[in-house]
Structures are given as structure tokens and as C-alpha cells.
Amino acid sequence: MANLKGKDILRADQFTRDEVTLIMETARRFEDALREGQMLNNMQGLVLATLFFEPSTRTRLSFETAMLRLGGQVITVAEPKSSSAAKGESLHDTIKTVEGYADVIVLRHPKIGAAEEAAEATERPIINAGDGAGQHPTQSLLDVYTILKEKGTVDGLTIALAGDLKYGRTVHSLAELLTLYDVRLVLVSPEALRMPGEIVARLKEKGIPVEETEDLEAGLKKSDVLYMTRIQRERFDDPAEYERLKGAYVLTRSLLDEAKEGITIMHPLPRVNEIATDVDAYEGAAYFRQAANGVPVRMALLALVTGRA
Amino acid sequence: MANLKGKDILRADQFTRDEVTLIMETARRFEDALREGQMLNNMQGLVLATLFFEPSTRTRLSFETAMLRLGGQVITVAEPKSSSAAKGESLHDTIKTVEGYADVIVLRHPKIGAAEEAAEATERPIINAGDGAGQHPTQSLLDVYTILKEKGTVDGLTIALAGDLKYGRTVHSLAELLTLYDVRLVLVSPEALRMPGEIVARLKEKGIPVEETEDLEAGLKKSDVLYMTRIQRERFDDPAEYERLKGAYVLTRSLLDEAKEGITIMHPLPRVNEIATDVDAYEGAAYFRQAANGVPVRMALLALVTGRA
Amino acid sequence: MANLKGKDILRADQFTRDEVTLIMETARRFEDALREGQMLNNMQGLVLATLFFEPSTRTRLSFETAMLRLGGQVITVAEPKSSSAAKGESLHDTIKTVEGYADVIVLRHPKIGAAEEAAEATERPIINAGDGAGQHPTQSLLDVYTILKEKGTVDGLTIALAGDLKYGRTVHSLAELLTLYDVRLVLVSPEALRMPGEIVARLKEKGIPVEETEDLEAGLKKSDVLYMTRIQRERFDDPAEYERLKGAYVLTRSLLDEAKEGITIMHPLPRVNEIATDVDAYEGAAYFRQAANGVPVRMALLALVTGRA
Numbered sequence A, B, C: 001m002a003n004l005k006g007k008d009i010l011r012a013d014q015f016t017r018d019e020v021t022l023i024m025e026t027a028r029r030f031e032d033a034l035r036e037g038q039m040l041n042n043m044q045g046l047v048l049a050t051l052f053f054e055p056s057t058r059t060r061l062s063f064e065t066a067m068l069r070l071g072g073q074v075i076t077v078a079e080p081k082s083s084s085a086a087k088g089e090s091l092h093d094t095i096k097t098v099e100g101y102a103d104v105i106v107l108r109h110p111k112i113g114a115a116e117e118a119a120e121a122t123e124r125p126i127i128n129a130g131d132g133a134g135q136h137p138t139q140s141l142l143d144v145y146t147i148l149k150e151k152g153t154v155d156g157l158t159i160a161l162a163g164d165l166k167y168g169r170t171v172h173s174l175a176e177l178l179t180l181y182d183v184r185l186v187l188v189s190p191e192a193l194r195m196p197g198e199i200v201a202r203l204k205e206k207g208i209p210v211e212e213t214e215d216l217e218a219g220l221k222k223s224d225v226l227y228m229t230r231i232q233r234e235r236f237d238d239p240a241e242y243e244r245l246k247g248a249y250v251l252t253r254s255l256l257d258e259a260k261e262g263i264t265i266m267h268p269l270p271r272v273n274e275i276a277t278d279v280d281a282y283e284g285a286a287y288f289r290q291a292a293n294g295v296p297v298r299m300a301l302l303a304l305v306t307g308r309a
Helices: A017-035 A057-069 A091-098 A114-121 A137-151 A169-178 A197-205 A216-222 A239-249 A287-305 B017-035 B057-069 B091-098 B114-121 B137-151 B169-178 B197-205 B216-222 B239-249 B287-305 C017-035 C057-069 C091-098 C114-121 C137-151 C169-178 C197-205 C216-222 C239-249 C287-305
Strands: A047-052 A073-077 A104-109 A126-131 A158-162 A184-188 A210-213 A225-228 A264-266 B047-052 B073-077 B104-109 B126-131 B158-162 B184-188 B210-213 B225-228 B264-266 C047-052 C073-077 C104-109 C126-131 C158-162 C184-188 C210-213 C225-228 C264-266
Touching: A017 A137, A017 A287, A047 A057, A047 A091, A047 C057, A057 A073, A057 A104, A057 A126, A057 A137, A057 A287, A057 B047, A057 B073, A073 C057, A091 A104, A091 A114, A091 C287, A104 A114, A114 A126, A126 A137, A126 A287, A137 A169, A137 A225, A137 A264, A137 A287, A158 A169, A158 A216, A169 A197, A184 A216, A197 A210, A264 A287, A287 B091, B017 B137, B017 B287, B047 B057, B047 B091, B057 B073, B057 B104, B057 B126, B057 B287, B057 C047, B057 C073, B091 B104, B091 B114, B104 B114, B114 B126, B126 B137, B126 B287, B137 B169, B137 B225, B137 B264, B137 B287, B158 B169, B158 B216, B169 B197, B184 B216, B197 B210, B264 B287, B287 C091, C017 C137, C017 C287, C047 C057, C047 C091, C057 C073, C057 C104, C057 C126, C057 C137, C057 C287, C091 C104, C091 C114, C104 C114, C114 C126, C126 C137, C126 C287, C137 C169, C137 C225, C137 C264, C137 C287, C158 C169, C158 C216, C169 C197, C184 C216, C197 C210, C264 C287
Parallel strands: A047 A073, A047 A104, A104 A126, A158 A184, A158 A225, A184 A210, A225 A264, B047 B073, B047 B104, B104 B126, B158 B184, B158 B225, B184 B210, B225 B264, C047 C073, C047 C104, C104 C126, C158 C184, C158 C225, C184 C210, C225 C264
Antiparallel strands: none
């Protein structure tokens, strides 16, 4: 029986399938309770600290909402400049101090490995809300939760990851988490922004069929889910290359006509222009529902690691 | 019977007199309950998001206090720089995301029309806490509530609006709201900062007697209420004109000797020097009570739009 | 019988020994209740405003945790730039406004005397969370609480204050508070950073034996408690003098071998390098426990000044 009490949530690859299932079922239970108007008090008397040494409004508000909807309370550092770190304090010392205040700590930090460092400093559960170019495991969990809700299952699906697959932290973590399921992956990106070779190798090693392509339309035709991410100009050495490609990775309503029937469109948000706003009205456009799913999934994580699920 | 459930609060001119009366009565009821030490739990289980894309400590704290005193909870973005908007997200997308977290949204934004734009993006109630040079309807409602509490009535009063009537958002919205009552307005300003002609025309069209003057003392002599605002140097093309006028629009204790007996002095705050501190001890100096009235009025609005009044 | 209801907490020298004892006993009672998992609701229905016109994450989070753990709620200004003060409002006016929202106000301000100024503006209790180079009384109270918990008593102890005793606000306030007890003080600092003569004179006048030395090792040998603070380069006119001294005021594990058996090591945090991290594993290294003690002590203060203890 999976049990996350006292555990840290640090990396997308830390979970067994049973643990992910436990998180999904707990999230579903909380979401149903909220929909029925139940008042939850699982976290009553507990305090969450959200420490954002790098701003991320969406993630922070989502965790805080999750804690409040479980009857808990929140203390927050939303601005890196106002923190003790600005006075030269080590992350270790900051965490040792905050463990004196809070029962569970959510950390966002610009440095890879910061969440692991924090977890070593304290017995309190640490939840990694993004550590630089490293991991963002709670995003991947809400992504899987979204696929489950939209499709009823993850097993058996063909899932396209599109856009910047080289630098995109969310697609790396999601691909990792999907290896727990029986899926096929279609990796759609410009040549210069392909998924790193070691990740592709690991996916294949785990038995996941992987196809790589530069052609978004080809990806759309065969996929049950399209997970879009943004392509940033600053990733290209050659501006002309960016200009040539940028249009090819913008999803429009007319492009959807080429897609597999019933395709689900996801995006970690914020989007800038890689999904045209006329796509929003499409029934399968799930990205705002996906953002909302952050609340029950984070409720589940907070309650599970504190033993209050 | 007036009912604001599910409504947005966007503009001072959106209300019927019945709706304003409902807000005033609800605010009075909440204020009485707090004074008697009652614990209110109207908003229990609900979450308010305060999104301040432009700082306004007074307004933000006032809304947050209102929500907490009703037993609700708050998530907040107090710093524009830390928001998703800084990453290029549209206001529409930000609101679509936050509706996944919060039951009601208070928005402060530097752009005119931002609150309307937000309201179009979501079914959740939006409360406009100021949109640039546009509207600030909750300020006007607390202004009317203050007049009611201080004077026992609004009908029949002569109310002077003084200072910068050209650019002052609060006086525009308040004048608009006062057209629902049987009042006389005295508009006191330098020639260069007169109330815009179209607003004066609308006031007259609605049957409000309006007198315009440059003479603060004349306004004081005939008014039951003086609503002061600040005159800012940067509004004048000619610095000499500012120097000539600035002293004429500073309310001092000695100037009060010329005022109508029992006159009520209001100000939206913060003041800089347009009301001398020796006025504070005057019994009719209502501006700090006015600020405190923001809490019950915003409690009323939060509870009414969510159907929890 | 000591009673702090309605009182302001402004200075370390404002307390009688009975009042300090009341605070210590109340803090201990709250700490025990939390350890036993009791839900406290002393502050239910009350709102604390934390106004930090200068950032101090540790102190702010500690007060907010204290309020939340007592069942109260919090509104906060964590960023000076976003405050009304930035628009030119006086502290008096800001406090007059916030008293309309909150039942108790915690103020951190860069200006000496700001807390007294705030206390004059309002009937609400003001708690000084540091006013520039002035006072920081709640830090001193948690310091004394820590000594009591670590040693079982304060009376009879020899306590060394080490580091920058000239500019260090926390050591000034702590020395002041310790005059209520029967202690011996050892003041360890470089010549250039000695405790100000008027403070030393007052300590002696109150009958406290005081010894001054430049030698940290000598202080360690005879003290039951060592209270370390940081020596900052910018305090020295002569950089060579700083270079000569800096190593002498760094506490290392090997230096501890010279110390009196069972010595307790304290530090107000954040530390930079004045206590080597290998000291953390020493049983008597109390600085992180000291930080955690801020919560029960501030719970006691909040509850006592509002009459909810």
C-alpha cells in the first residue's frame, strides 16, 4: 500500500505507479468533495510555508488555495528580494528556521538541486515547486491528472509533446512520469530544440515507443493528447531559423481540423501566442481546466505528506 | 427586490438606488455584528483572490480584512512584477487561471477597462478595485456609506467636491453615484482642474443642481459635506499657476471657522498636505472613519455577489 | 498581578520582571498546547496587521505563524515599495487607517522611534518588530525564553555577548532585559566595537557584574551561554583591522573544546560565517531552537496585549 506520509516531493521520477495512483485518487476525492460543497478540515491547525525565491504566481496561488481549501493556513515569501537569503543566509539555514514555523514547506528556487538541499536540512516534508532548469514534479502530476480526467485513462494513449523539448522542464518531467504508463510518445520540435538524447534513451529503455518529428501537423493526426509548450526566440543562435520556424509551432483552430478526432490540447501556461485564442472555444482545449486541476492535486500532496489525507 | 448574486461590481454608474440601499443595509448589518463581537462565517469555505497589478495597500488590506472578518480566506498578488503578466500573459488568461482557484476576484489594474475585460473572461464575480483613470466603484460606495453614517441621510444635502476634479477618479465616480440621491453639488477647483464638461452635463441632465467655483471658502460656507482631494503639481502646465493656487486648496483648522456648522470633512486618503493635521481633532473630520468604513462596505459586496449576505 | 492588555510592546526596558515572567509562562503554556496537538482559538475573529516597511522575513513569518496558530488571521504589507508611505503618507496616517482594519499591529520600520510614533497614533496595541537602530524587544524576549528553556533558569548564569556590541541592536536590548535577572555579563568584542559606555554604566548601576574582553576564548571558558553576533566589515574604518580580527570572532567546533562544559550557543540569525556549520551538530547549539521559540513568545505577546491569553 502506497504511503507518502513524511515524504518529500522532489522529482518526477521518484514515484511508483502505486504512489501516483494514490495521489490521483486522493485528488479526485478532494475535488468531488469541493464540488459537492463540503467543508474540508484535513489540514486544520497546520501551517504551510510557500517560499518562492523566484516568482511564480500560478504555482504559488495554486498551492495556497489547496492549503486553504483543506482548512489549513499559509505563510509566504513571494518576493526573493525581501528574504533572508538576500542578507547572505544559506538555504540550509533558511529552511532550519522555517521548520520552526511551518508543518510543510513548498519551495521554488532558481537553482537546480535546491529542493534536495532543503530536504536534507529538515525533517519537515519539502515539496519542490520548481528548481531552476531542474524538476517541477507537481506540474507533471497535475498534467497526468488532467489526462486521466479528460480521457478516462492514460494507458493506451498516444501523447504528443510539442515545442521546445530541449529546455522545457515541464515536458522533461512529464515524459519521465509517463514512463509509468503504457503510452506512445510523439516528440514534435524543431531540430535545434529536440528532446535531449539521454531522456529519449531512457524512455525507450523503459519500453515507451517514441517518435520524433519536426511536423506539428503530423503529430496532431495521430495523437490523443497534444501538450504544447512555447518556443522562445532566445533559444536560437540563428534568428532566421527562429523566423522560419515560429509559425510552424503555433496551434490554430484551422490546424485543429487536421487533428485526430477528440484530441485534447494541454499547455502548462502562461501561453503567449503558441495557441491562438480561437482554439479556446474548442471542447478539447483543456489548458484552463488543467490549471484548475493544480488545486486538487496539490491538496492531495499536502494532505498525503502530512498524513492528513 | 435588489439582488447582486453573481454580479460584477465594475462601475459606479451600474447601480440602481435599490441596489445601493441593499449594499448600505448589508454593510450596516455586518458592522453592527462586528461591533457586538459576533463571529461571522458567511464566507466560510470561500477563497478571495486580490489581484493588484498596481499597488494600493489601503484598498487591498481593506478587501482582505473584509473577507477574513466574514470567515473566508484570501490569496493575493500584491506585486505586479511577480505576476504572470510580467511573463507576457494576457489579462484574459490570468483571470481564466485564477477562476480555477478563487470564488470571487478583486482586481486593481493600471489600464482603463481592465475590470470589464476580466469580467468577460469569467463567470466568477469580478470586483473592480480601480482600473487606471477609469472607475473605482467600491470607493464611491464607501463614500456614500460614510455620508449616510455621518449625516443620517444623503437626500437633501449640499455636498462640495474640492480639489482636482479633472483627473480625480474618486470624485467622478462619487458624483455619478450621488445622482441616485436628491443632492446639490458644489464643485470647487482651479479653472485648470474643473470637472469634465460631460460629467457636469450628465449631472444636470439627471436633475442635480450643480454650482462651480474656484473659491474653497465659498464652498465651505454652504456645504454639509466637503470631500477634499489632492491637487498635484504635475497636473499644471504652468508651475507659476500651481504656486499661486496650492495654498487655496489646503484645508486648515482656521478655515473651518468659515464653514457651515457641523460640516463633515471627507478625503479618500492618502493625504499629503491638503488637509492640515490640526483638522484631525475636529469632530466632523471623518476621513479616518471613512477609511474604516471600507471594511463593512466591502464585506457587503463580497457577501452579496457570492450569495452569502 | 502583571497584565499587558491594551499595552504596546515598544522597548526592551519597558518590562517589570513580573511582566516578563507572565510572558514566559504564557509562551510555555502555548508551546505545550501546540506540542500536544491542541487547537488554539484564542485569537479567533481577530486580525493582525504585519506592516514591514523594511523587509525581515524571519520576524514577519514568526509573527504570522503565531497569529495563525492562535486561530487568528493576518493582513500584511511585506514590501515597503507597495505601501501608501511610498505615496507620501505619514506613518501617523497609515496607522490611523490600519487601525480601522486590524485589532493589533506589528510594525517594522527603518526609523528609530517609529514604533512609539505609531503607538501615539492609535489605541490599538502596537508591537515593535524593530525600528532601525532602535529597539527589537520581541527578539530579546525570545532570547530570554530560550535561555530559560535551555538552562532551566536565568538567575545565576554567566552570559557572554560576543561580536559587534557597538551597533548590534539585539545585544543592546538583551543586555537591558537581563538586568531584571541576577546574571553576570561577559562582553566580548574588538576594541572598536565595544558596548556603548552608557549601556555598560547602566548595567553596572543595576548591579550586574560586567567584564569586557577582546578574547572570545576567555569568554567561552567562563560562560554558561554564548550569544554570538556578526562582525561586519563595513563597521571598520581600517580594513586591515577587520582582517586582523575577523577570524577571532568565528566560533568553530574546535574552539568549543575550550568552552565551559555544557555551554549554550545562541545567535539571532541570519548567520553568515561567524558560527561554523560544524557547530550545528553540538547539542548546546541552540540558535535554530531559538528561532523556533519566536513563535510561542509572539503568541504570548499577541494574546496578552489583546486580552486573549
